[in-house]
Amino acid sequence: MPRPIRASINLEALRHNYRIAKARSGSAMALAVVKANAYGHGLERAVRALGDIADGFALLDLAEARLLRDAGVTQPIVLLEGFFEPEDLRQVAELQLRPTVHGEAQLVMLERASLPKPIDVMLKINTGMNRLGFTAAAFPGALARLRALPAVRSITLMTHFAQSDDEVGISGQLAVFKTLAHGSGLPVSLANSAALLRFPEAVGQVVRPGIMLYGSSPMPALQRAEALGLRPVMTLTSEIIGVQELVAGQRVGYGGTFTASGAMRIGVVACGYADGYPRHAPTDTPILVGGRRTRTLGRVSMDMLACDLTHLPDEGVGSPVTLWGERLSADDVATAAGTISYELFCALAPRVPVTEKDG
Ligand SMILES: *Cc1c(COP(=O)(O)O)cnc(C)c1O
Secondary structure, eight states, rough: OSSEEEEEEEHHHHHHHHHHHTTTTSEEEEEOHHHHHTTTTTHHHHHHHHHOOOOOOOOSSSHHHHHEEEEOSSSEEETTTTSSSSSHHHHHHHTOOOOESHHHHHHHHHHOOOSSSSSEEEEEBBBBSSSSSSSSHHHHHHHHHTTTTTTTTEEHHHHHSSSSTTTTTTHHHHHHHHHHHHHHHHEEEEEOOHHHEEEEEGGGGGEEEOOOGHHHHOTTOOTTTTTOOOOOOEEEEEEEEEEEETTTOOEEEEGGGGOOSEEEEEEEEEEOGGGTTTTTTTTOOOOEETEEEEEEOOOOSOEEEEEEEEEETOTTTOOOOEEEBTBHHHHHHHHHTTTTHHHHHHHHHHHHHHHEEEO
16 A cells, blocks of 8 residues: 555636636636646646636746647746746747746847747836836836837736735835836736735736635635635645554654653654655644544654644544645644745645545
């Protein structure tokens, strides 16, 4: 028998979550963000599930975009980091991808290229996040130069928010964007999941939901995924493979970071950081055994972690364990571990077998 760990990907939940994003988008085009191997869910799988309903896709890599075209995707495909060298541009045109143009170097590459076909581009403005994009000062010049290029068929203005998921919100960045975009007559793309869910004023013509498609809340401290109508897509399960009975004073795991204060029964789960479970998840991180909520104990090892079975006397070797997903929010696990569900999903290790379910 193979090691009992599994990740199950629910394709119908993915479609359901896309429809929720779409319902918030009005008439805007909703690009399913499938970068990072569809946030760890499998690019090919996600595109197979969403191919018939998604308005378009957004990702980072030219090779991934080619894979989508080869799989028959005819919708727009946005390259969120654009292109990286002049040779990329020929493929961008041939595959009819929509690159982001976010800096002077890309603009120069475009000006020097002779493209086999015209392309649509996303002109990215840095409105305050200070990651990618033209500054307010550089933007008018960049727009004028793009407009002068016959190879550029259409331009969508784009920005990305740094704090759409917290109290600060988007008003400052949105004001900068609006001032710059005003009068251009161009379509705009602003919203990631959090902005789409919280700020209807940021919908524009193209939205870019990512994490919500995978069933997590983009702002778990403010709103839970269930309250948003989202369904978990990835469920990580395993089994108890060992049980230990402890007396007061005995320790658990590497570093002995957990000490039993009384008699305890602990379960050892076949799941560790080499499977993608966060090593920094502390004692008390939630976990389900036999469908009942309990807590992890001590340090996460490479291949195993320990959990508390003291109050679950019927559970033992062979009991099913849920690490996150259905009935145990990945957001709750991530919060306990001091991270975000995005990181949990993306870290799912290649050694974990993936199964699909549809419904
Ligand atoms: C990753 C990404 C998104 C999606 O963000 P979520 O928070 O996952 O919805 C949207 N836009 C850009 C530019 C991104 O890099």
